[in-house]
Amino acid sequence: MTFRSVELPGVGTKYELTTEKGDKIVIIFMSSGNIQIYVLEKGCETPAVAELNPGEARRLGSILTGAILEAEREAVEIAFSALSDLRISIHTYIIGKNVVGRSIGELGIRKKTGVTIVAVSRMGRNIINPPPSFIFEEGDVVVAIGEHEQLKAFESKILRM
Amino acid sequence: MDYIAIAFLACLILALVVKKLSLPPIPFYIMSGIFLGSSGLNIVARSEISLFLSNLGLIFLLFYMGLELKLGRFAEKKSDILIGGFIDMNINMIIGFLVAFLIGFEVHDxxxxxxxxxxxxxxxxxxxxxxxxxxxxxxxxxxxWLMIFEDIILVLIIFLLSAEFANLFTLLLETFVMVISFFGISKFAKGYLFRIMTRGDEIPVLLTFSSVLLVSYFSRLLGVPEALAVIALGSALSTVNSKEFERISKPFKDVFLVLFFFFFGVSMEFTGELSVIPFIVMGLVAVGSKMLSGLAMGRVIHGSYFSGFEIGANSIARGEFSIVIASLYASDLVSAAVTVMVLMTSLIGSFMAKYSFVMRRILKEKVGR
Structure with a gap:
C-alpha cells in the first residue's frame, strides 16, 4: 500500500491511496466541506466518483473503520490499547411505547442492567447526561453505554425488545 | 440604480441557467452586458454608481487573490512546478505578443x-x-499549481504595466514602502487584529470591507497603483488570519465581480477600425497556444503528450484576470480583442475540459498504443 497527501490550493486536500492489488483510491477534502471519492480499478482509465457531504463522509468513515456491528441499530465498540481487556460499547436505541412517559430513575436502568444513558436526542436537540428525573417521550433516540452483556440486558429487561 | 437592479436580475437568471448546463458563468455575464449595453439593446448604461460598484468587484478580486498568495508554498514544492510555470509563461507570452503584433497592434497594445x-x-x-x-x-x-504560479506572475505584470504610467524608480520605492508598512502593521498588530477577526459581531466584516476601501482610496490619493495596493494588503493580512479574511471577503468579491463583468460588457464598443475576424483568429490562436504549452508541460513533467493534452484542455479558459488587465490597462481596441478571446476560450475551454477524456481516448486509438 502506498499513501500520499498533497495540498491543492483553492481546491482542498488530496489523499491518494494505492492498494496492494494496484487499485487506486483518491479522496479530496474540498474547501466547500464536501468530499469527492474516486475509485480507479487497476488497468482502468476512468474512475467511479462519488461526492459526499460531511455527514455522509463521517458515516462512511465509521463503516470503513469497522466500528459498526449491526446495521439496524448503530453501535460502536471501543477498545483501549492500554486496557486491552476493557471493551465498552456505545449503542443507540429508539424509545419504544412501553418506556414512554417513564423516567430513567423510575425504570432503574443503571441498577437493573448497569447501562448508563449518556445522551438523548429529542426532535433534533441533544440532551447530554440526562438526570434520573428525565422522562422519555416517543421518538427519543438514546445513546447507551456499557459492556456488551449489560447492553443485552438493557434490551431485554428495559426495552423488552 | 435601476441599471444595477437590471444587471443583477439578468446575471442571476443567467447564472441559474448556466450552472445547470455546467458552463462557466463569466463569459455569459459579459455577454449579457454587451447585449443590454450600448453595443446591443442600449437598455443599460454606465453611471457613477455602476463604475464604483464594478471597481469594488475588481479590488475585492485582487484583495482575495492577495490573501491566497502565499509565496512560502512554493518553497517546499518540487522544481517541476516552476519549470511548468516558465514553459507556460514563455510560450503564451511570445505567441500572444506575436499574434497581436502581426495583426497590426502597436507594441504597447x-x-x-x-x-x-x-x-x-x-x-x-x-x-x-x-x-x-x-x-x-x-x-x-x-x-x-500552474494557476497559482500564474497569479504570482500576474502581480509582476500588474507592476510592470503600472510602471508605464509612472517613473519605474518611484513606483518601486512606493511599492516597497507600501508592502513594508502593510506587513509591518500586520506583524505589529497581529494579536490585536486576530482577536478582532474572531469576534462574533459585525466588526470583522466592517474591518475587512473598510480596510480594502481605505487602502483603495489612499492609493488613489497618493498616486500609487490601486491594484498593487489591494494585492499587497491582502497578502499582508493573510499572515494574520487568512481563513477569516477569505471567508468574509468572498461574498463581496462574488457579488461585485458579477457587476464588474456585466458593466465591462456594457462598456464594450465593437465599432473599432478592425473587423471581428482578426479577433476570432486571435481567440483561436489563444486556444492553440495553451494546448501547445500544455503538451510541452505534459512531456516535461509527466513524460507524456496525453497528459499534456489534459493540462492544455484544462488551462485554455481565460477569464477574470484577462478582463482585469483589459479594464485597467487596455485601449478600446485591445479590450475588444481580449473580450472576444475570453468569450471564445472560456467556452471552447470548458467544452474541451468536459470531453478531454473522450478526445484522449480517440487520440490514443488513432496515434499511439
Missing part, C-alpha cells in the same frame, strides 16, 4: 494583449476540475 492572453482563469479551471471530476488525475495537480 501587443504587450497588454499578451499579458491577458497568458493568464488563464483560475476560477474556471478549478471549478471545471471539480465539476468534471478530474481531481484524481496527477495532471490536475499540475493545473492547480
Amino acid at each position: 501587443a504587450i497588454v494583449f499578451a499579458s491577458a492572453f497568458y493568464i488563464s482563469s483560475s476560477a474556471i479551471a478549478i471549478s471545471s476540475l471539480i465539476e468534471n471530476k478530474k481531481l484524481f488525475l496527477p495532471e490536475s495537480e499540475t493545473v492547480v
Whole structure:
C-alpha cells in the first residue's frame, strides 16, 4: 500500500491511496466541506466518483473503520490499547411505547442492567447526561453505554425488545 | 440604480441557467452586458454608481487573490512546478505578443494583449476540475499549481504595466514602502487584529470591507497603483488570519465581480477600425497556444503528450484576470480583442475540459498504443 497527501490550493486536500492489488483510491477534502471519492480499478482509465457531504463522509468513515456491528441499530465498540481487556460499547436505541412517559430513575436502568444513558436526542436537540428525573417521550433516540452483556440486558429487561 | 437592479436580475437568471448546463458563468455575464449595453439593446448604461460598484468587484478580486498568495508554498514544492510555470509563461507570452503584433497592434497594445492572453482563469479551471471530476488525475495537480504560479506572475505584470504610467524608480520605492508598512502593521498588530477577526459581531466584516476601501482610496490619493495596493494588503493580512479574511471577503468579491463583468460588457464598443475576424483568429490562436504549452508541460513533467493534452484542455479558459488587465490597462481596441478571446476560450475551454477524456481516448486509438 502506498499513501500520499498533497495540498491543492483553492481546491482542498488530496489523499491518494494505492492498494496492494494496484487499485487506486483518491479522496479530496474540498474547501466547500464536501468530499469527492474516486475509485480507479487497476488497468482502468476512468474512475467511479462519488461526492459526499460531511455527514455522509463521517458515516462512511465509521463503516470503513469497522466500528459498526449491526446495521439496524448503530453501535460502536471501543477498545483501549492500554486496557486491552476493557471493551465498552456505545449503542443507540429508539424509545419504544412501553418506556414512554417513564423516567430513567423510575425504570432503574443503571441498577437493573448497569447501562448508563449518556445522551438523548429529542426532535433534533441533544440532551447530554440526562438526570434520573428525565422522562422519555416517543421518538427519543438514546445513546447507551456499557459492556456488551449489560447492553443485552438493557434490551431485554428495559426495552423488552 | 435601476441599471444595477437590471444587471443583477439578468446575471442571476443567467447564472441559474448556466450552472445547470455546467458552463462557466463569466463569459455569459459579459455577454449579457454587451447585449443590454450600448453595443446591443442600449437598455443599460454606465453611471457613477455602476463604475464604483464594478471597481469594488475588481479590488475585492485582487484583495482575495492577495490573501491566497502565499509565496512560502512554493518553497517546499518540487522544481517541476516552476519549470511548468516558465514553459507556460514563455510560450503564451511570445505567441500572444506575436499574434497581436502581426495583426497590426502597436507594441504597447501587443504587450497588454499578451499579458491577458497568458493568464488563464483560475476560477474556471478549478471549478471545471471539480465539476468534471478530474481531481484524481496527477495532471490536475499540475493545473492547480500552474494557476497559482500564474497569479504570482500576474502581480509582476500588474507592476510592470503600472510602471508605464509612472517613473519605474518611484513606483518601486512606493511599492516597497507600501508592502513594508502593510506587513509591518500586520506583524505589529497581529494579536490585536486576530482577536478582532474572531469576534462574533459585525466588526470583522466592517474591518475587512473598510480596510480594502481605505487602502483603495489612499492609493488613489497618493498616486500609487490601486491594484498593487489591494494585492499587497491582502497578502499582508493573510499572515494574520487568512481563513477569516477569505471567508468574509468572498461574498463581496462574488457579488461585485458579477457587476464588474456585466458593466465591462456594457462598456464594450465593437465599432473599432478592425473587423471581428482578426479577433476570432486571435481567440483561436489563444486556444492553440495553451494546448501547445500544455503538451510541452505534459512531456516535461509527466513524460507524456496525453497528459499534456489534459493540462492544455484544462488551462485554455481565460477569464477574470484577462478582463482585469483589459479594464485597467487596455485601449478600446485591445479590450475588444481580449473580450472576444475570453468569450471564445472560456467556452471552447470548458467544452474541451468536459470531453478531454473522450478526445484522449480517440487520440490514443488513432496515434499511439
